[in-house]
Amino acid sequence: MKIIAHYIDGKLVEPANGRYIDNINPSTGELYGKIPEGSPEDVDLAVAAATRAFPSWSKTPAAERSRVLVRIADLIAEHSQMLAEAEAMDNGKPVSLAGRMDIPRAEDNMRFFGTAILHWSSEAHIMEDRAINYTNRKPIGVVGCISPWNLPLYLFTWKIAPALAAGNCVVAKPSELTPMTAFLFSKLCIEAGLPAGVLNIVHGLGTTTGEAIVNHTGIKAVSFTGGTATGSRIAAVAAPRFKKLSLELGGKNPFIVFDDCDLDKALKTVVRAAFTNQGQICLCGSRILIQSGIYDRFVSALIEKVSAMKVGDPMLQDTQTGALVSEAHMNKVLGYIDLARQEGGTVRCGGKRVIVEGPCSGGFFIEPTIIDGLGPDCRTNQEEIFGPVVTLQSFETETEALRLANATQYGLAASLWTTDVNRAHRFSAALESGIVWVNTWLLRDLRTPFGGVKHSGVGREGGWEALRFFTEPQNVCIEIG
Numbered sequence: 001m002k003i004i005a006h007y008i009d010g011k012l013v014e015p016a017n018g019r020y021i022d023n024i025n026p027s028t029g030e031l032y033g034k035i036p037e038g039s040p041e042d043v044d045l046a047v048a049a050a051t052r053a054f055p056s057w058s059k060t061p062a063a064e065r066s067r068v069l070v071r072i073a074d075l076i077a078e079h080s081q082m083l084a085e086a087e088a089m090d091n092g093k094p095v096s097l098a099g100r101m102d103i104p105r106a107e108d109n110m111r112f113f114g115t116a117i118l119h120w121s122s123e124a125h126i127m128e129d130r131a132i133n134y135t136n137r138k139p140i141g142v143v144g145c146i147s148p149w150n151l152p153l154y155l156f157t158w159k160i161a162p163a164l165a166a167g168n169c170v171v172a173k174p175s176e177l178t179p180m181t182a183f184l185f186s187k188l189c190i191e192a193g194l195p196a197g198v199l200n201i202v203h204g205l206g207t208t209t210g211e212a213i214v215n216h217t218g219i220k221a222v223s224f225t226g227g228t229a230t231g232s233r234i235a236a237v238a239a240p241r242f243k244k245l246s247l248e249l250g251g252k253n254p255f256i257v258f259d260d261c262d263l264d265k266a267l268k269t270v271v272r273a274a275f276t277n278q279g280q281i282c283l284c285g286s287r288i289l290i291q292s293g294i295y296d297r298f299v300s301a302l303i304e305k306v307s308a309m310k311v312g313d314p315m316l317q318d319t320q321t322g323a324l325v326s327e328a329h330m331n332k333v334l335g336y337i338d339l340a341r342q343e344g345g346t347v348r349c350g351g352k353r354v355i356v357e358g359p360c361s362g363g364f365f366i367e368p369t370i371i372d373g374l375g376p377d378c379r380t381n382q383e384e385i386f387g388p389v390v391t392l393q394s395f396e397t398e399t400e401a402l403r404l405a406n407a408t409q410y411g412l413a414a415s416l417w418t419t420d421v422n423r424a425h426r427f428s429a430a431l432e433s434g435i436v437w438v439n440t441w442l443l444r445d446l447r448t449p450f451g452g453v454k455h456s457g458v459g460r461e462g463g464w465e466a467l468r469f470f471t472e473p474q475n476v477c478i479e480i481g
């Protein structure tokens with residue numbers, strides 16, 4: 001039984017109320033650990049520790065803050081195999097994916113912001129011979145970071161790295177479904193010599209621990225990644241307290257394939273875009289829009305590839321599709337497949353729970369599923385399913401493709417496939433989407449602004465945008481003589 005602890009004031013501690021919640025391994029369905037059931041009391045202790053640490057950490061030279069963050073990055077690299085295995089066991093994702101995506105990216109996040117802070121500068125506005133204005137960017141104070149279960153350590157570090165680099169102290173909460181790598185990360189922070197109280201990790205449920213962070217008067221800003229409904233709740237709680245908010249929310253992303261595309265590359269990529277991490281990435285392409293001239297050819301080749309995907313034990317290196325994160329989430333996704341049938345859709349491939357033989361027979365597996373025959377307005381094409389389920393729609397013209405692509409409340413990411421460079425520019429500009437990939441998917445440069453429009457979020461992460469979010473700009477105007 002793996003029992004984890006909060007990380008408060010530089011120490012691993014038990015929850016104040018002594019209560020724990022179960023941690024289930026989603027690939028076996030069995031209990032394998034206990035998680036502290038955090039309470040507002042734990043959050044108070046964490047905020048108090050962070051408040052005590054802030055004066056010193058905010059005045060620590062950037063070069064020293066950088067040194068500690070880069071040391072943490074080095075430790076992630078040193079322990080990458082152990083972290084990848086822990087992530088796979090906690091989340092159900094293939095260990096091969098955790099090893100090539102989640103853990104290297106967590107390391108990159110720490111290294112990127114740990115070094116970005118060395119190059120961070122601010123603006124000056126000079127009024128000819130009258131005055132000089134300069135923008136003094138100060139760390140905010142104690143900030144809250146709340147992250148989801150789909151990319152646990154990857155998204156957790158994506159928030160805390162810029163917050164710490166900019167000189168803030170942090171109270172963070174990982175998802176209660178996947179707390180293990182955040183716990184292991186707290187041990188690495190101790191080993192790296194991060195001063196006590198600079199980062200505090202409080203485990204527990206969103207509705208208690210998470211909400212206590214958002215509510216706390218000692219926390220000045222909240223960076224949240226998760227579902228749109230939770231984002232709306234957080235905005236409502238934070239607004240009367242005038243907190244700075246960054247919200248990275250859900251998506252229902254179009255993958256748009258024109259008939260002049262590089263078909264082989266589009267096919268290979270659409271399988272990744274649709275089903276990586278069991279479709280549980282906010283950036284996954286879940287609505288595949290295909291021009292009519294290649295529709296039949298594209299769909300039959302896609303079904304052939306997807307039907308051959310290996311679903312099974314996440315710990316085996318050749319597994320392509322692991323378990324969904326929980327039984328409740330698996331049932332939600334299966335419910336959406338039923339809904340698609342009721343709405344008149346045809347399941348072209350997959351559609352069922354998979355019972356994997358052997359130790360994973362109690363796990364939460366679903367076949368990669370492709371559905372067609374549904375219009376753009378039905379719930380299946382409007383609501384985020386967040387599982388290995390995609391729909392296919394056909395279009396004739398560029399105008400129709402754009403209408404379908406923009407036809408949801410979401411606007412996170414789009415992937416566009418064409419060899420016509422004029423169309424690539426024209427269509428990208430017209431997409432209601434925070435991120436557009438042309439002839440690729442999930443190619444990330446950490447310097448670029450990251451985030452969604454419409455119900456996919458408010459604000460941007462990444463590069464200087466993240467450092468701007470985690471600092472308060474003050475204008476100083478000095479009149480010249």
Ligand code: NDP
Binds near residue numbers: 176206228231
């Ligand atoms: P949730 O919104 O359910 O949870 C996200 C985090 O918020 C968890 O740590 C959760 O805690 C916590 N939480 C829940 N309720 C509250 C509350 N009232 N106050 C404060 N915190 C709360 O999202 P999921 O974990 O289910 O993640 C999946 C969602 O995340 C999808 O919609 C996906 O699209 C989105 N996402 C968006 C990304 C983006 O960059 N735009 C990237 C990745 C995912 P707990 O789980 O412990 O209850």
